[in-house]
Amino acid sequence: MEIIGKLQKQFIDFIKALYHEGFLDDQFLQLKLQDESSPDFVFEVVTLFFEDSEKIINNLAATLQQQVVDFKQVDSHVHQFKGSSSSVGAQRVTNACIAFRNFCEQKNLEGCVQCLQHVKHEYFLVKNKLETLLRLEQQILAAGGTIPVLS
Amino acid sequence: MGSLLRMNRLLSSIVDSCNCIIDPQLPADDLLMKYQYISDFFIALAYFSIPVELIYFVKKSAVFPYRWVLVQFGAFIVLCGATHLINLWTFNMHTRNVAIVMTTAKVLTALVSCITALMLVHIIPDLLSVKTRELFLKKKAAQLDREMGIIRTQEETGRHVRMLTHEIRSTLDRHTILKTTLVELGRTLALEECALWMPTRTGVELQLSYTLRHQNPVGLTVPIQLPVINQVFSTNRAVQISPNSPVAKLRPTGKYMPGEVVAVRVPLLHLSNFQINDWPELSTKRYALMVLMLPSDSARQWHVHELELVEVVADQVAVALSHAAILEESMRARDLLMEQNVALDLARREAEMAVRARNDFLAVMNHEMRTPMHAIIALSSLLQETDLTPEQRLMVETILKSSNLLATLINDVLDLSRLEDGSLQLDIVTFNLHALFGEVLNLIKPIASVKKLFVTLSLSADLPEYVIGDEQRLMQILINVVGNAVKFSKEGSVSISAFVAKSDSLRDPRAPEFFAVASENHFYLRVQVKDTGIGINPQDIPNLFSKFTQSQALASTNSGGTGLGLAISKRFVNLMEGHIWIESEGLGKGSTAIFIIKLDIPGRSNESKLPFVAKLPANHMQMTFQGLKVLVMDDNGVSRMVTKGLLTHLGCDVTTVGSRDECLRVVTQEHKVVFMDVSMPGIDCYEVAVLIHERFGKRHGRPLIVALTGNTDRVTKENCMRVGMDGVILKPVSVDKMRSVLSELLEHGVVLES
Numbered sequence: 001m002e003i004i005g006k007l008q009k010q011f012i013d014f015i016k017a018l019y020h021e022g023f024l025d026d027q028f029l030q031l032k033l034q035d036e037s038s039p040d041f042v043f044e045v046v047t048l049f050f051e052d053s054e055k056i057i058n059n060l061a062a063t064l065q066q067q068v069v070d071f072k073q074v075d076s077h078v079h080q081f082k083g084s085s086s087s088v089g090a091q092r093v094t095n096a097c098i099a100f101r102n103f104c105e106q107k108n109l110e111g112c113v114q115c116l117q118h119v120k121h122e123y124f125l126v127k128n129k130l131e132t133l134l135r136l137e138q139q140i141l142a143a144g145g146t147i148p149v150l151s
Numbered sequence: 152m153g154s155l156l157r158m159n160r161l162l163s164s165i166v167d168s169c170n171c172i173i174d175p176q177l178p179a180d181d182l183l184m185k186y187q188y189i190s191d192f193f194i195a196l197a198y199f200s201i202p203v204e205l206i207y208f209v210k211k212s213a214v215f216p217y218r219w220v221l222v223q224f225g226a227f228i229v230l231c232g233a234t235h236l237i238n239l240w241t242f243n244m245h246t247r248n249v250a251i252v253m254t255t256a257k258v259l260t261a262l263v264s265c266i267t268a269l270m271l272v273h274i275i276p277d278l279l280s281v282k283t284r285e286l287f288l289k290k291k292a293a294q295l296d297r298e299m300g301i302i303r304t305q306e307e308t309g310r311h312v313r314m315l316t317h318e319i320r321s322t323l324d325r326h327t328i329l330k331t332t333l334v335e336l337g338r339t340l341a342l343e344e345c346a347l348w349m350p351t352r353t354g355v356e357l358q359l360s361y362t363l364r365h366q367n368p369v370g371l372t373v374p375i376q377l378p379v380i381n382q383v384f385s386t387n388r389a390v391q392i393s394p395n396s397p398v399a400k401l402r403p404t405g406k407y408m409p410g411e412v413v414a415v416r417v418p419l420l421h422l423s424n425f426q427i428n429d430w431p432e433l434s435t436k437r438y439a440l441m442v443l444m445l446p447s448d449s450a451r452q453w454h455v456h457e458l459e460l461v462e463v464v465a466d467q468v469a470v471a472l473s474h475a476a477i478l479e480e481s482m483r484a485r486d487l488l489m490e491q492n493v494a495l496d497l498a499r500r501e502a503e504m505a506v507r508a509r510n511d512f513l514a515v516m517n518h519e520m521r522t523p524m525h526a527i528i529a530l531s532s533l534l535q536e537t538d539l540t541p542e543q544r545l546m547v548e549t550i551l552k553s554s555n556l557l558a559t560l561i562n563d564v565l566d567l568s569r570l571e572d573g574s575l576q577l578d579i580v581t582f583n584l585h586a587l588f589g590e591v592l593n594l595i596k597p598i599a600s601v602k603k604l605f606v607t608l609s610l611s612a613d614l615p616e617y618v619i620g621d622e623q624r625l626m627q628i629l630i631n632v633v634g635n636a637v638k639f640s641k642e643g644s645v646s647i648s649a650f651v652a653k654s655d656s657l658r659d660p661r662a663p664e665f666f667a668v669a670s671e672n673h674f675y676l677r678v679q680v681k682d683t684g685i686g687i688n689p690q691d692i693p694n695l696f697s698k699f700t701q702s703q704a705l706a707s708t709n710s711g712g713t714g715l716g717l718a719i720s721k722r723f724v725n726l727m728e729g730h731i732w733i734e735s736e737g738l739g740k741g742s743t744a745i746f747i748i749k750l751d752i753p754g755r756s757n758e759s760k761l762p763f764v765a766k767l768p769a770n771h772m773q774m775t776f777q778g779l780k781v782l783v784m785d786d787n788g789v790s791r792m793v794t795k796g797l798l799t800h801l802g803c804d805v806t807t808v809g810s811r812d813e814c815l816r817v818v819t820q821e822h823k824v825v826f827m828d829v830s831m832p833g834i835d836c837y838e839v840a841v842l843i844h845e846r847f848g849k850r851h852g853r854p855l856i857v858a859l860t861g862n863t864d865r866v867t868k869e870n871c872m873r874v875g876m877d878g879v880i881l882k883p884v885s886v887d888k889m890r891s892v893l894s895e896l897l898e899h900g901v902v903l904e905s
Contacts, residue, residue, distance in 0.1 A: 084789035
């Protein structure tokens with residue numbers, strides 16, 4: 001029991017911290033609400049997000065390495081990424097994508113490359129956090145507890 | 152003796168036969184007889200030949216009216232001839248028969264002669280009159296000839312005029328017109344020289360502008376007030392002038408003597424008085440002078456028809472010049488317009504660029520500025536709650552106050568920009584008006600009591616309790632106005648009164664165009680805030696509502712404001728279809744701020760005007776959306792899944808598609824709602840909406856189309872409205888939002904969100 005309580009507190013604190021640090025925003029909380037009706041909804045969405053993002057990041061890297069960079073292509077990839085990250089609630093990734101798009105419009109190659117690094121960085125950070133979160137959830141469930149609902 | 156006797160008998164017979172008076176004294180000689188014989192013969196010959204000649208010539212001539220006279224005459228002559236011929240036989244002894252023949256011939260001759268003589272009495276007058284008639288006809292013919300000459304000349308003149316006119320009018324270029332005129336006139340009239348004097352800009356002189364023979368006329372000028380010029384200008388006829396007048400002195404060298412010179416005026420029509428009825432008796436006073444010179448060595452004179460030609464040409468030139476002037480004017484105006492258009496276009500584009508730059512800046516700054524501010528304020532307030540030493544606490548409080556101020560400043564600036572941009576829209580809710588005033592009072596009371604000011608609030612009895620309007624912004628206005636009143640009063644009182652504005656009190660004498668008409672669904676709230684503060688100089692009152700301005704007197708005090716408060720309040724009041732103004736009697740006499748705004752009364756109005764939308768209270772009936780078939784179109788996998796999850800959570804039966812074509816393939820009438828992500832780049836989602844409309848028409852069962860977008864700008868919204876979408880929702884969508892959207896959709900068939 002204590003462990004469950006501790007885990008749950010850890011879980012809540014962790015999420016709150018993520019929220020305060022801007023890694024996640026309200027959208028994520030909205031997603032969590034769906035867990036009531038469809039369990040594992042968040043897990044599925046987040047997994048899909050990871051898969052999608054890896055693909056997009058690889059595409060971006062490839063596109064930016066070409067001799068003649070097609071900025072429209074880059075822009076459309078970034079747009080996709082922005083869409084997915086905002087749907088999931090990965091706020092910092094979304095913001096990084098916004099900045100990235102500006103550089104795309106300016107056709108600033110250096111800026112784009114820098115942004116890509118930044119986006120990747122943010123993405124891996126948030127991925128890390130989300131994986132930790134999911135692990136925590138698993139632990140709680142394994143310990144027999146229920147995942148606390150956030151308001 | 153015998154010969155003498157014979158001579159006597161002969162002589163007497165001669166006398167008898169021809170009644171010739173012979174001097175008996177003359178010796179009857181053979182010679183005489185011979186001469187007589189010869190003469191008689193010739194006479195007879197002549198007499199016989201004359202009729203022959205007559206007949207011959209008359210036969211030759213076609214017209215001879217008196218043929219029978221001729222016959223008579225012929226007979227007369229023939230008989231005379233015969234007589235003389237027969238005479239030939241009577242010189243010698245002749246028989247009685249010859250005598251008889253002679254006598255017969257003579258008798259006949261006498262008869263015919265007498266008849267002829269009688270006839271001639273009638274005929275000769277006739278013949279004479281024929282002569283007269285002939286003379287008359289000759290004269291007539293000569294006259295007709297002359298007239299024909301004149302007509303021909305006139306017709307030629309007319310032809311020349313037509314040709315000249317054609318030449319002149321065939322071009323709209325002023326110089327060509329004038330040059331052509333001179334050339335053609337010179338040719339038609341075989342002129343020595345032809346010149347045109349135009350008035351100068353000052354109108355005091357005439358300048359030689361065009362000549363026929365000189366290629367480059369020297370800039371000769373003559374004063375316009377010369378008597379000869381006045382004479383020519385005073386009539387529209389061509390006037391013959393002296394070759395010595397200054398206008399005729401076209402050649403610089405003096406030894407040239409010009410021939411006859413004629414001058415005519417050419418009216419220069421001004422565009423503004425080109426009246427078809429007045430022409431050419433116009434009020435214009437500007438004339439050009441055309442001078443025409445005949446060759447000096449031809450001794451020609453100016454004929455009337457030539458003068459007429461010149462006058463007609465002068466008139467035509469005037470018309471052609473005015474046309475050319477009109478054309479020049481309109482070309483110039485058009486060029487000017489084009490220039491202006493280009494300049495305007497450039498200015499517009501620059502303005503658009505500036506606006507876009509500003510908007511981009513704002514969009515970035517909006518987020519960028521608020522985030523750090525948020526962090527600062529949040530963390531400093533968190534810090535406040537920890538254990539601090541008094542100095543630390545003071546420092547943290549200062550940080551908090553300053554950052555709050557900064558946050559307000561940022562908000563104000565951003566608000567104002569959005570207000571000016573026109574993109575700010577009011578959040579219309581139903582709220583408690585009385586409670587609002589109470590809250591404002593509570594906020595102000597602490598500050599006022601510190602300054603020892605009395606604050607009173609009076610609400611009129613007919614003021615409704617619940618109203619529909621923008622609660623937040625009304626509070627902002629009230630706080631601003633009341634706050635100003637408190638700020639600028641060092642002592643005394645501040646009184647706030649609110650009542651329903653009646654029609655007479657709605658009129659502000661300073662804003663006569665502000666008409667406020669109350670109706671059943673809305674009323675006008677009038678709020679007056681009177682203070683006993685430092686007052687306002689009447690000169691400064693117009694500037695109060697301008698941004699950033701503060702009067703001198705205030706600048707000295709620690710006002711601590713942005714100077715934007717009143718400007719923002721004014722904008723809000725205007726958005727609420729109201730009016731705000733400040734009255735003050737002068738410095739030190741206090742001031743009153745008054746504003747009137749429009750508020751709706753709940754429960755009576757059913758329509759919600761765009762773009763102000765009534766947000767109904769959240770606890771309206773919750774419909775279950777169990778089994779509601781919806782279609783979600785989004786090309787982003789994650790986003791699609793999220794939306795699907797959301798809708799599934801609410802109980803819908805969700806189908807998802809990832810592309811436009813798939814959407815069109817899959818959509819059926821069973822789908823009640825189609826959620827479309829319109830932020831997909833490069834794909835025209837609006838087209839899908841149009842196609843769905845076309846496919847399902849206006850039938851009641853067609854699926855409702857709602858756009859999901861991350862863009863809040865007007866363009867997206869307008870595009871959605873344009874293609875007939877039933878709603879626009881801003882991502883991210885919360886569960887509650889989705890729920891209310893669905894219920895509104897199903898209840899009203901449309902959802903709009905500001």
